[in-house]
Amino acid sequence: MNTYYSANRELYLNQIDLEEIVADLENNFKDQEPTALHSYTQATRWYSLILHNAGDISANFIAPRAAAVDEHGASFANGAVRWAPESQENMDVLAQAGFMGGTLPRQYGGLNLPVTVNTVIIEMVSQADASMMNLFGLQDIGVTIYKFGTREQKDRVLPKFCNGAVSGSMALTEPDAGSDLQAVSLKAIEKEDVWYLDGVKRFITNGCGEISLVLARSEEKSKGAKGLSMYLYERDCDDNAVIRRIEDKHGIHGSPTCEIQFNQAKAELVGKRRFGLIRYVRSLMDGARLAIAAQALGIAQAAYDEAVKYANEREQFDQAIVHFPAVYQMLKQMQVEIETHRLLLYNTAWHVDQMEMLERRAARGEKIRPQVKKATAMSGLLTPLVKFSTAEMANKATYDAVQIHGGCGFMKDFPVERLARDARITNIYEGTSQLQVVAAIGGILTQLLANDWEKLRNMKIVSLTEAKASVVTYVDRYERIVELVKKMGSKPFTDYVGNYLVELTSIIYRLYLFLPVADVHESKRDLFTFFLSESDSRIDYLIRKIENAADVYGDRIDVLKTDLVKA
């Protein structure tokens, strides 16, 4: 049977130990009713069934509709947005199968899955149709409501999310507040204990959804992040949020990108006033960034599969083009990038699970503040890191997949053309790659990964001992270059070399994750060897770039913009 829950995904997921996390999610397996999970073994059996189900739906229902979704796209007429009919069919099937409330508790009809397992589902759905992630993945809004909403809000809204009756949007961006959300100006006005929203939101994915979480300025005349609060707007309670238009986009045509005009639209405050951006949106965006990394990885996998298929079918000079070194070089690079990013993604998801578990324990009264802080910092580093690295990788992978298809890749007849367009947004939205670098750099400079490097040095490696020695050398060099950037103490310089440093971190961290897997699984040895050889030169290159920038420009890096800035 054709399924996207491949042996490869299963192998990498099996590297992740979720036992403690699942025990915490499942009340330590103490619930006695026959429908409760009684052990971790049972949980993994059930997860496996779910993942196979998602792999089946993705491969056999969603994927065959992807071209039609792209062609028809979402449409807008008479003030109403309609999904492509095939997107609606996809959502109906996912809802019927019970996937809409992946990480929401079962009391609301959700599956109560660890983030890690849900991430694999998002990855598979995205492989089938990237634009589906935007509709399906927006259930993250439900998670934010679950974390910060009142009991009444949760009881009212979450069951509707779980059974697929509603879809959602996160309304953050405005015409003058994109990357810089502190500049949000949409007004929230309180009159006789009721809140009203007034203003315009732009580029809102699925802004037509029944439920929107809206970031708005609740504190009149305030400036910056602390005057912003989060609101719950429900279209079926109030119709004063008008969709003005939807965007005509380069890719992800199935996902309607809306401009919304709020005209004194009634809404409810979520959580505490003034915490909108600094607390709730951060949580919302971290979830979305992880989902986009999964989306990017899914797209890359789809592109790789298409490229391998084409390279084997297409014959030139009397042989399939896969035999040409120039072609298999590209394929091999795609393969290793995809697999190592999969490790990075699942590992990041595990860190998010870990953080959420510790948060739940702290909320139950355990005195574990330092652990919570550490875990929050780790997922705060790894989430933008994986989003940056995977989205850039997916763009390269789809670019090469088109290249392997030659002229055919430029035509709409082959899926790679769509995949390349769909990949293009992943390093732009939910924070551009440049912003992910800014978000990740702090944790890199404070050496948050020092623990992992220590683990690496003490790691018991049986077969790949030489390789381990190499990776340890890279880490030594990496730590020195981080020190160098820190010592420079120049913000413009740090920002200038930020992307080099984050890419370097991504490579070395993936080596660290891949080494023990390849040590145990012989089937991964050759791929690891290839990754090591590719990484060696790339690490040199990136370190040299940083060193050269330091040597030549140092804290005078600003001079590079001189002739670019127009008066």
Place this chain on the structure above:
Amino acid sequence: MKKIIVLAKQVPDTANITGQAMKADGTVNRAALPTVFNPDDLNAMETALRIKDAIRAEVIVITMGPPAAVAILKDALYMGADRVILISDRKFAGADTLATSYVLAEAIKKIGAVDLVLAGRQAIDGDTAQVGPQVAEKIGFNQVTYITDIETITEDYLVVARDGELQTERIKTPFPVLLTITDETNTPRYPNCLNMLKYFRAGTASQLEATLGDITGDNDWETARAHNQVIPVWKAEDLGLDLNRCGIKGSPTRVHKIENITLTGGDLELYNTDPMAIKQLVLDLRKDYAEVNE
């Protein structure tokens, strides 16, 4: 509340053959074939669930087969069946459609007060399309076969479309009735993840003996039964069957041999019903007959 029975069969997955499908003696090599829920039966299952969605109904799925057939009963539970029964006995082995329909009919009678029986049009292993109609005869239900659509669902009647080869027949039928469902009728739903959680540990009593603790925590059969975790198994004696009508004993069919054939039939020709056309038909038939016998 309506009581609906779905007849399901576990069949070799002929779409995914992994090895030699036939043994040297001409019988099916089951080891080389993974098993699946018979495709048309999934459409029957979907029909039942849609009727359940439209009017109140209980959906009971039964299958006759070896203990391994529990797999498709669990699939049925994942899709949304209310309960399932495995009809399994070594005495049923080797049953043809006659013996099979006898056993299934008796099981339906034992369940009792049934309003609707749904069967797939045919199974992909035997391709006979006989079991549904034979069951209808034996339980004394009206039957409508080759269903392609369920147009109207009410408490009192159904309006269905049936494939009449050259035309579609629309039929309004009261209950009780047996329908055989084709794959045109609907698209079967995927398993539901929460149903999977409810039932992934389910099995027959003998399958569960070792693992019951996994379900209830304290080996409590009553709780397990109450939650549909124990799949009942009906044997010949539970149904009070005439053993001469079961299994190979009750099966007059003998397979002579199995061979690969390619169908080479000619085109279909349509004739009007006026006397001239009939005359032409007779002439054409004679001509064909003469050609064949030349």
